[in-house]
Amino acid sequence: MKAWTVFLKTLREMLRDKWILGLTLVFAPFFVFLYWMILSGGSTSYTVLVINKDVGVQRSDGSTFRSGEHILAAIRGITYADGSPLLKATIASDRTEADRILRDRGAAAFILIPEDFSQTLQKLESGDRSITTMITFGGDLSNPYYMVAVNLALTAVDGYIQEVTGQQPLIGYMEEPLGASAARSEFEAYVPASLIFAVIMLIFLASMSVAREIETGTLRRLQLTPISSLEILGGVTGALVLIGVVAITLAFLVAVLCGFHSQGPLWVAILVGAVSSLSVIGLGMVVASFTHTVSQAFIVANFPMAMMMFFSGVIYPLPKVTVFTVGAREIGLYDILPPTHAVVALNKVLTLGAGLEEVVYELAALTILSILYFGIGVWLFKRFHLHSG
Amino acid sequence: MTTVLQARSLTKRYGALTAVDDLSLEVCEGEVFGLLGPNGAGKTTSINMICGLLKPDSGQVTIRGKVITNGDASTRARVGVCPQNIVLWGQLTCLEQMQFIGQMYGMRGKAARLRAEKLLEELDLLEKKDQLARTLSGGMQRRLNLAMALVHDPEILVLDEPEAGLDPQSRVMVRDYVKSLARRKTILLTTHNMDEADRMADRVAIMDHGRLLTVDTPEALKRTVGEGDVLEIDLDRGSMEAALATLNPILPQVSATNHTLVIRARGVVEHLSTVLEALHAVSAQPGEVRLRANTLEDVFISLTGRRLRE
DSSP, X not given: OHHHHHHHHHHHHHHHOHHHHHHHHHHHHHHHHHHHHHHTTOSOOEEEEEEEOOOOEEOXXXXXXXXXXXXXHHHHTOBXXXXXXXXXXXXXSSHHHHHHHHHTXXXXXXXXXXXXXXXXXHHHHTTOOSOOOOOEEEOOTTSXXXXXXXXXXXXHHHHHHHHHHOOOOSSOOOOOOSTTGGXXXXXXXXXXXXXXXXXXXXXXXXXXXXXXXHHHSHHHHHHTSSOOHHHHHHHHHHHHHHHHHHHHHHHHHHHHHTTOOOSSOHHHHHHHHHHHHHHHHHHHHHHHHTOSSHHHHHHHHHHHHHXXXXXXXXXXXXXXXXXXXETTEEEEGGGXXXXXXXXXXXXXXXXXXXXXXXXXXHHHHHHHHHHHHHHHHHHHHHHHHSOOO | OOEEEEEEEEEEEETTEEEEEEEEEEEETTOEEEEEOOTTSSHHXXXXXXXXXXXXXXXXXXXXXXXXXXXXXXXXXTEEEXXXXXXXXXXXXXXXXXXXXXXXXXXXXXXXXXXXXXXXXXXXXXXXTTSBGGGSOHHHHHHHHHHHHHTTOOSEEEEESTTTTOXXXXXXXXXXXXXXXXXTBEEEEEESOHHHXXXXXXXXXXXXXXXXXXXXXXXXXXXXXXXXXXXXXXXEESOHHHHHHHHTTTOSEEEEETTEEEXXXXXXXXXXXXXXXXXXXXXXXXXXXXXXXXOHHHHHHHHHOSSOOO
16 A cells, blocks of 8 residues: 555656656657658668679670679669668779778678679680689678678679579578568667667666655655555556556557557567566666665666666677576576567567567566566665665 | 653764764653754764664663664654755655655545645645645745654654754744644754753753763753853953952852853842952953853853864
8 A cells, every 4th residue: 555655656756757757758769760760761771882893795796795784783683672772882993992981881891893704704604614703892890781781792693693604503592581570671670679778768767766765865754654665666666667668658659650560469569568667677776775866876777777788689689698508498698687588579579470478488587587676676775775774 | 750752871883983872861741852962962863763763783762661673663653753954755745745654654545634734734834735845945845844744643753953944934933833732742852053942942961972961951951050140241451361360259150261251140240340340450441241141052062162063
């Protein structure tokens, strides 16, 4: 009953603190909207520089065969399912110019077509296997777009060579996308991570809400009453979870309005968000336990926030660092971060069309983390702020 | 009178510092008990232990014989605390926060609301009941701070510097209100304001360096620094040493502070002409002459000294 009263009081305070509430609610929808704005013209096109040194070759009918130009067309011909280009081929006069553009990250990779390329192709076409030539490609290998661009460009080159020479590949390859992943636009691919932002941001609201009670001395006032730390933090957490669910739902709404289609049931995704919120709020309680002021809470909360952002796979996937194994399941170091499970679960639901039964493990992990962090938070809070020693 | 609150041999240390050293005191039912002391004397630490917010290293506090410990919430709830700092939820209205804290003490919503409205009316805040606490003036916030301590109708009221930061009108109002509570509630108040303690307290305890120096009624305490009234004479010219030498054989309690002679005696006015003649004899020329009654401040200074603490 007292926890309920604390819940109502906290909710009332938050609703009146319009700036903080507004920022918390708007953060994820804003990111979703921003991605949509950036990507509304279509998905990302990877720029490839083509240094075409091919001199061409005279055909028997008197025409000139310029395979370098055909390569350029083949690269430009690779598209997304909706027809928008995957690769943007740009001509560079030489390596010097290409290197300069690559250094400025104006392109992801270069392909150098040699002088004898057309000549070699013509001989191959006539069945002469005695000669070969070398296509050079390269770029900044630390550029995350490099691998994608080169892979796609070489696929285009290979396809063209097979077409011209009439040679069948020794082994055929066929791509089978998981779920609806092939049909996802880049904007849709970013949506799950954007939703996690809404959850992660709750760590600030959670830690700062509790720290405010400490800083203003109202916690001492509460301490004089017969209320337990569980009731105080339980009430505060309830209000925060509600705010979290509203934030996630708002982000979903904006995503749907921007053209996002969830492959799985939306309520499961919201459930994942709610349980994730609970564990992030638990972390916020842990943060609040170590602080005495709102500004301290804000500064300290940045650390777990950064950990969650960079090590949970929200921004980019990281290799799994297995700590131990339970049955057939490997438990990784980053599994202690709630968003790690939330990202996987949301991806399963939103992109791969999974239902509740397919995200049971992630929900269970998030529930365990919620209980764990909330328990630690309550214990630390009691020890550092509600003790009378 | 029945003892309601009893502190026995309370001691609290913070490292090498002994904040409260073997403090024992008893507060009787319906009594207004003043706890005086300079900054750092250990008043707030004592209050925190008495409220159950702080666990003593040794000793114990009982309320009607029941020991206050950290876990004993029901005994703790018999105390209402008005802290020195304004402690309010800025984003809640006056009524909301009073109702909230009442519910935290186990009151039902409606009962808490009725009690809150009654207190707000008594403290002239009813008109502001739906106003956010952060938008109230400083004086109003102080009054609300006091009302918050009373919402659960505690048996014992602890007031930590209740008049601090109040304008004269609010000060009079709060003083009258606290006086109106006297006899109905047992009140323990800490203050720097000797006048406030003198006017309000039935008994006063003075503490310094964590130790209790004395406990008695204000009148009895004032008598300890000298019978009767105080005559203060500023010396414009002449030797203070010579003045003291000539007056000490005539009057029993003569002292000096800077350029002022301080003479304490019963019917001190009757001695005025004798004093002036004696001063004239040693070529000491009196300036301003003041006559006043003994105050608690005299007691306080005589016990704790003039040296600055902070």
